[in-house]
Amino acid sequence: MRDKLDEVNVLAGGGQWAWPAAVRDIFRPRGVNLLVAESVGEFVNIIERRRIHTTIVDMDTVGGGLATIKIIRMDHPLIPCILLCSAVGEDLLGKALELDVFSVIDKPVDMGVLREQLNRLFIRKYDSYIFSE
Secondary structure, eight states: OOOSOSSOEEEEEOOSSOHHHHIIIIIGGGTOEEEEESSHHHHHHHHHHSOOSEEEEETTSTTOHHHHHHHHHHHOTTSOEEEEESSOOHHHHHHHHHTTOSEEEESSOOHHHHHHHHHHHHHHHHOOOTTOO
């Protein structure tokens, strides 16, 4: 079933995970645009210029992932966020919950888990099955 959304844009931080595999296996086959931001400023600039359906933020980026999400939430509180983190603990999960993060995914990122979380997010938020098998 083809999706109801015209153009799907996912904005992600330029962290140290498997972007080429994500593009090849998850995004390109579905016609999803993966935009990459290298800084908080780039996140904000891209969000202001393009319709972004979700963000993927790496906790280990310069400035910190939670700080990036806080800044995004100031002007764009409804954009869903997925947080990638190499050390998931109760404290981090509590903070992510306070910021209404959709999902926290362990690093190294398992592409199957990422696709599954994107599928759940797009079904719930957009009634879209673009990330279904």
